[in-house]
Amino acid sequence: MAEVGLVLHQHRPMVKAVAAGAIDWLGAHGHSTRVTTTDAPAVAGVGVDDHEFAEGLDLVLSLGGDGTMLRSVRLVASHDVDVLGVNVGRLGYLTEIEPAELETALERYFAGDHTIETRMLLSVTATIAGHGGTVEHALNEAVLERIAPGHTVRLAVTIDDEYFSAYIADGLIVATPTGSTAYAMSARGPIIDPGHRALLLTPVSPHMLFDRSLVLEPETELVVAVADHRPAALTIDGQPAGQLDEGDSITCRASRHSARLVTFGPREFHRILKNKFGLNDR
Numbered sequence: 001m002a003e004v005g006l007v008l009h010q011h012r013p014m015v016k017a018v019a020a021g022a023i024d025w026l027g028a029h030g031h032s033t034r035v036t037t038t039d040a041p042a043v044a045g046v047g048v049d050d051h052e053f054a055e056g057l058d059l060v061l062s063l064g065g066d067g068t069m070l071r072s073v074r075l076v077a078s079h080d081v082d083v084l085g086v087n088v089g090r091l092g093y094l095t096e097i098e099p100a101e102l103e104t105a106l107e108r109y110f111a112g113d114h115t116i117e118t119r120m121l122l123s124v125t126a127t128i129a130g131h132g133g134t135v136e137h138a139l140n141e142a143v144l145e146r147i148a149p150g151h152t153v154r155l156a157v158t159i160d161d162e163y164f165s166a167y168i169a170d171g172l173i174v175a176t177p178t179g180s181t182a183y184a185m186s187a188r189g190p191i192i193d194p195g196h197r198a199l200l201l202t203p204v205s206p207h208m209l210f211d212r213s214l215v216l217e218p219e220t221e222l223v224v225a226v227a228d229h230r231p232a233a234l235t236i237d238g239q240p241a242g243q244l245d246e247g248d249s250i251t252c253r254a255s256r257h258s259a260r261l262v263t264f265g266p267r268e269f270h271r272i273l274k275n276k277f278g279l280n281d282r
Contacts, residue, residue, distance in 0.1 A: 001030040002058040002110065005081075007072040008039045009064025015088050016042050018063050018099045025103055029110070036075070054079040059109065059262070061102075066092040070139055070237040073259045077121055077137035084109065084262040093181055093272055094139075096263055108264060116260050117267065120176045120197045120218065123255035124236055128248045136236050139259050140179030142252055144224055144232040144244065145171030145204065152207050156227040160220060166227050171204040174222055174252045178259075181273075189213040193269050197254060218254040225249035 004026055008015050023033050023043065034057075040047030054076040062072035062085045069085045069092070076083065085095035086102055097105045108114055122138040136142075146153045156166045175184040177192040180200055185191060189202035190213055197218035203211055216222070226232050226244045234241040234250060244250070273279070 001032065002026075003032050003034065003056050005053060005057045005060040005076070006033060006035050006039065006043070007060060007062050007064075007068055007075065008035070008042050009068045009088060010039075010042070012064060012088050014099065015063050018086065018088055018102065019043050022061055022063075022102060022106070025106060029106075031110075050075060054081055057081045059084060061086060062095070063088050065089040066094045067238065069094040071239075073121070073139045074137055074237060074239075077139075077255070077257050077259070080257055080260060082109075082116060082260045082262050093276070094178075094261065096261070096267075105262075105264065109262060113264070115263050115265075117263050119178050119194055119259040119261060121255035121257055121259055122174065122176050122179075122199070123253050124174075124241075125251045126234060126242060126244065126248070127251065128242065128244060130247075136241065137255055137257065138179070138237045139176065140182045140237050141173050141175035141184060142241075142250060143171055143173050143183060143204075143235045144226070144250065145235070147231050147233050147243065151230055152205075153230050153232045154227040155232065156225045157201070158223040158225070159216070165210070167203050167206060168208050169203045169206040171232070172224055173200075173202045173204060174224065174250075175200040175202065181276075184213070190215065191273070195269075199252065199254065220253070222252040223249050224252070 035047045037047035060072050060083045062069045072083050087095035124136045124142045126133045152168050155172050157164045173184045177196045178194040180192040184202045187202050187204045199216040202213040231245045
């Protein structure tokens with residue numbers, strides 16, 4: 001029988017009921033469930049630490065919106081676990097089904113009546129005070145941004161060991177194709193079909209003549225370093241990941257792991273865009 005993890009949105013009242021229903025169904029069919037310690041109070045259970053959550057899992061149910069999907073993928077990124085997104089809230093790019101469809105979806109999944117859509121993950125390593133940190137994975141993006149309001153940061157970019165340029169900007173975004181419709185899009189970066197593999201480098205409010213996004217090959221290694229006394233904040237998929245001071249850097253490359261999203265039919269990206277932006281048929 002399968003081991004299924006649940007990841008919950010903490011602030012949507014409907015999530016608790018959906019989670020309880022999923023746990024009951026899975027238990028009745030002989031499957032085991034687990035949650036993280038963060039999510040345990042919502043299901044009146046005992047959770048496991050984040051770093052133990054993915055061990056031995058066959059499937060993760062992400063109950064929430066796109067933010068919950070990002071958290072789910074990051075929790076299991078290095079273990080290549082299947083993730084099924086249940087949309088409890090607003091329309092998202094990443095979730096696959098609605099709560100009313102969950103039991104049918106679980107029946108289809110365990111019967112093998114599904115497909116797995118793989119998405120490129122970004123591997124991010126921060127080097128702070130000369131010491132490299134642990135590798136983080138991002139489905140959307142890594143961002144280095146100014147901390148002090150009213151000031152820019154100076155960020156030096158190296159591409160495949162060759163210095164490219166220093167950006168004077170509010171920040172820089174290194175995104176995957178999946179992340180091209182997130183923060184990178186709000187900074188007027190291009191929209192890339194998530195089936196592609198590429199690194200997208202987009203400046204945020206650049207104070208310089210060159211203000212274009214770069215779409216780079218997935219084998220590219222990008223190093224972004226803080227190049228003056230103004231520090232920068234690092235966020236990975238919207239979650240704070242530390243402060244970088246002068247001389248500190250992040251190294252970004254395509255991960256050897258991929259996000260494994262459960263689907264029950266073709267996900268037509270252009271249709272999702274139309275729905276999200278209310279585009280007309282005529």
